[in-house]
Each structure stands twice: as structure tokens, then as C-alpha cells.
Amino acid sequence: MDESIGLDQRHPAKYWHALDDGRIQCDICPRDCKLHEGQRGLCFVRGRADKQLVLTTYGRSSGFCIDPIEKKPLNHFYPGSSVFSFGTAGCNLACKFCQNWDISKSREMDRLMDAASPEEIARMARLNGSKSVAFTYNDPVVFFEYALDAADACHERGLKTVAVTAGYIHDAPRREFFSKMDAANIDLKAFSENFYVKLTGGHLQPVLDTLAYVH
Structure with a gap:
């Protein structure tokens, strides 16, 4: 068993x-990371273990804060x-x-994180009187399963859910992800493919597709 x-x-x-060829491919986003046993994707939190894809940050948070909703900004x-x-x-x-x-490029996740189940x-x-819960600080696309379970737990308690995301996600997970969100801020970082390639390491079109979908 791989212990990495x-x-x-x-x-x-x-x-x-x-x-x-024996690898597995992550299909959550357009990076399509292809992984051997023990390898992680570029996001570092989705990786291969025991011949399957796993999320390594489920139930662990890098921090909590009570904000005004206008700060998201919405x-x-x-x-x-x-x-x-x-x-x-x-x-x-x-980027x-x-x-x-x-946070987004942390390699010391155990040092950063506190345990927090979706229900917690x-x-x-x-308990803190919030009307909604925002998945933010880093992109919730990479903690997809944790975010969706937390969204379900929030809805059961009458809370709204907010996604703050760059929108870099494939179509099928996009549909499932936003079906659980009551509001979203899609961070369009620029208007050119050249900018996205050089300064974000990604591509513009998937973000435009997300904007069109949520609109």
C-alpha cells in the first residue's frame, strides 16, 4: 500500500x-491530471491511492471567519x-x-488544518448567526466532495451556500457542483487566453463556459 x-x-x-496505460485520470477540471499510484494532481489535494482517486483534505479546514456577505463580494x-x-x-x-x-499552494496541510465535518x-x-456558508479562500472545485457534503448539511439546517471559485471545472461536475449552491462569485481573472496561459497556467474557455452556465 502506498503511504505517500x-x-x-x-x-x-x-x-x-x-x-x-495503468494510470488514472482526474476528470474534475480541464487539467485532466494523469496519475500513477501515490501521485497527486497539480492541485495537490486530489491524488491516487489504492488504485483510485481520493481527496486528501476532506473534513479539514485551513480556517474559519465570519464575514459580511458583501465581502464575498455578493x-x-x-x-x-x-x-x-x-x-x-x-x-x-x-496564478x-x-x-x-x-493556503492555495500549501504543502503543509496537517499544520494548517483543523478538523471540521460537514455537519460541524x-x-x-x-451557532454564530450566519445566514449562509461560503466555500472560499481556496477553490472549492478541488475539495468538491467535501463542499457538496457541507452544502447538504447546510441546507438541512436552513442555511444558504455560496461558492467563490475561478470556475475551472469540467461540464459534468460543474452541473453537480452548482446544483448545491445558492449563490456564486465566478472569478474571471482576465479576458484573454494569453493571460490565462501565462499567468494562471490554465485556459480561458472553461471559465467562460462556467459563467455561461451559471448565468
């Missing part, structure tokens, strides 16, 4: 398939209310101007 991904970091992940979505913000670690872009690089996220948000 710890036994306590192996939550089964969705959206992947096996390749003919306009006309329960104005004046509080939102319970949290994130994990990792990102599927490589050279990232303001949260210490919802409970803490309700």
Missing part, C-alpha cells in the same frame, strides 16, 4: 477513470447578513498573483 498519501487522507473522490444576496467562510488547501490554477498562495461546519455557522 496518508491513510487518514483518503476520502473517495468522484469524476475519474482508468487509462489503458450584491443583493441577503444584504447585511453574515456569512460563515471556510476553505481547505490546494488549487487547480497556478502568479495569488493573494492566498500560502453547518452547526458552527448556525
Whole structure:
């Protein structure tokens, strides 16, 4: 058994398939990372263990904060209310101007993270009087399974859900992800393919596709 991904970091992940050459491919985003046993994708938090794709940050958060909803920023979505913000670690872009690089590109996840189940996220948000919960700080696309389970727990407690994301995601997971979100801020970083390639390590079109989908 490969130990480069710890036994306590192996939550089964969705959206992947096996390749003919023995690798598996992550299908969550347009990077299509192809992985041998023990390897992680560019996001660093989705990787291969025991011949399957796993999420290594499920149930662990890099931090919590109570924010005004306008800070997300969202306009006309329960104005004046509080939102319970949290994130994990990792990102599927490589922006050279990232303001949260210490979280999005962290390799010391155990040092950064506090345990928090989806139910605990919802409970803490309700306890602190928040109207909604925001998946933010790093991109929730990379902690897809954790975000969706947390969204379900929030909805069960009457809380709204907010995604703050760069929108770099494939079509099938996009549909499932946004079906659980009540509001979203899609971070369009520029208007040219050249900018995306040179400064984010990604491509523009998938982000435009996400914007068109949520609109």
C-alpha cells in the first residue's frame, strides 16, 4: 500500500477513470491530471491511492471567519447578513498573483488544518448567526466532495451556500457542483487566453463556459 498519501487522507473522490496505460485520470477540471499510484494532481489535494482517486483534505479546514456577505463580494444576496467562510488547501490554477498562495499552494496541510465535518461546519455557522456558508479562500472545485457534503448539511439546517471559485471545472461536475449552491462569485481573472496561459497556467474557455452556465 502506498503511504505517500496518508491513510487518514483518503476520502473517495468522484469524476475519474482508468487509462489503458495503468494510470488514472482526474476528470474534475480541464487539467485532466494523469496519475500513477501515490501521485497527486497539480492541485495537490486530489491524488491516487489504492488504485483510485481520493481527496486528501476532506473534513479539514485551513480556517474559519465570519464575514459580511458583501465581502464575498455578493450584491443583493441577503444584504447585511453574515456569512460563515471556510476553505481547505490546494488549487487547480497556478496564478502568479495569488493573494492566498500560502493556503492555495500549501504543502503543509496537517499544520494548517483543523478538523471540521460537514455537519460541524453547518452547526458552527448556525451557532454564530450566519445566514449562509461560503466555500472560499481556496477553490472549492478541488475539495468538491467535501463542499457538496457541507452544502447538504447546510441546507438541512436552513442555511444558504455560496461558492467563490475561478470556475475551472469540467461540464459534468460543474452541473453537480452548482446544483448545491445558492449563490456564486465566478472569478474571471482576465479576458484573454494569453493571460490565462501565462499567468494562471490554465485556459480561458472553461471559465467562460462556467459563467455561461451559471448565468
